[in-house]
Amino acid sequence: MHLEGLEMIAVLVVLALFVKVLEQFGLFEPVVIETDSIEDDFEPSTVCHRPEGLEQLQGQTKFTKKELQVLYRGFKSECPSGVVNEETFKQIYSQFFPQGDSSMYAHFLFNAFDTDHNGSVSFENFVTGLSVILRGSMDDKLNWAFNLYDLNKDGCITREEMLDIMKSIYDMMGKYTYPSVREESPQEHVETFFQKMDKNRDGVVTIEEFIETCQKDENIMKSMQLFENVI
Numbered sequence: 001m002h003l004e005g006l007e008m009i010a011v012l013v014v015l016a017l018f019v020k021v022l023e024q025f026g027l028f029e030p031v032v033i034e035t036d037s038i039e040d041d042f043e044p045s046t047v048c049h050r051p052e053g054l055e056q057l058q059g060q061t062k063f064t065k066k067e068l069q070v071l072y073r074g075f076k077s078e079c080p081s082g083v084v085n086e087e088t089f090k091q092i093y094s095q096f097f098p099q100g101d102s103s104m105y106a107h108f109l110f111n112a113f114d115t116d117h118n119g120s121v122s123f124e125n126f127v128t129g130l131s132v133i134l135r136g137s138m139d140d141k142l143n144w145a146f147n148l149y150d151l152n153k154d155g156c157i158t159r160e161e162m163l164d165i166m167k168s169i170y171d172m173m174g175k176y177t178y179p180s181v182r183e184e185s186p187q188e189h190v191e192t193f194f195q196k197m198d199k200n201r202d203g204v205v206t207i208e209e210f211i212e213t214c215q216k217d218e219n220i221m222k223s224m225q226l227f228e229n230v231i
Contacts, residue, residue, distance in 0.1 A: 061127055062135035068127065075123050083120040086110045097172050104168035112148040141224055142211045156204040157197075162190045 058065055079088065086107065093106040113121045113129045132144045147153070151161045166186035197205040197213045214220045 057124065057127060060124075061131035063127065063131060071127055071130070072123060075126060083122050084126070085120050086114075089121065093172075100172045102172040104164075105172045108148060108151065108165060108168060111151075112144070138215065138221070138224065139211060142214050143207065146207050146210045156206050157210070158204055159190055159194060162193055162205075163187060166190055 054065060054068055057063075057068055061068070063071065076082070078084075078092075089110045090103050090106040093102040093109075096102070110121065113125050115125055115128070116122075129144070132140045136144070146157070149157045149161060149165055151164060163186060166189050170186050194203075194205065197209050199209050199212070
């Protein structure tokens with residue numbers, strides 16, 4: 001795989017790998033929904049965490065009642081306790097990159113889903129993030145992506161943060177790209193990113209600069225639309 005523009009990679013890797021997680025959960029397989037049992041899975045059980053009511057989640061996301069039921073069954077099958085910790089999240093991603101090291105990228109992605117900052121991703125976290133990625137407006141999706149890259153959540157992306165993200169991507173998949181990745185490639189991609197995104201040349205990329213640049217990039221817009229109908 002030939003890695004070209006960082007701005008393209010950064011968006012695509014988030015979406016493509018998350019679809020891989022959906023496949024892991026079996027969410028692309030035909031599922032027969034029994035209407036009478038839709039609420040049953042949301043009743044108290046032996047799990048450590050029980051999600052909010054189905055109707056409440058339906059109001060908070062852009063999924064239908066039946067879609068939420070399918071998502072929850074897949075989530076509960078993979079995560080019987082009702083939550084995903086970071087170690088489990090890393091294990092899921094390591095299955096797709098057995099020859100590389102996906103742990104750091106999975107760490108960054110986990111933090112983006114762990115909106116409560118309590119060290120675990122609940123079904124609510126999972127389905128809310130998924131709703132943004134798959135059903136949100138373009139601004140919603142770009143805000144979500146920006147939050148992923150803004151590692152310390154201070155409202156801007158620095159070169160150091162972007163370099164950490166790029167190194168994690170190369171650790172995970174870079175060594176298998178063609179042509180072979182050079183050691184300085186992550187830094188070069190960071191510089192390309194900042195040349196394109198940092199409009200006022202102040203050394204950081206704000207959410208406004210990020211969204212404006214992405215919205216003007218036809219390739220990014222097309223790529224982000226590819227995943228709108230995966231479920």
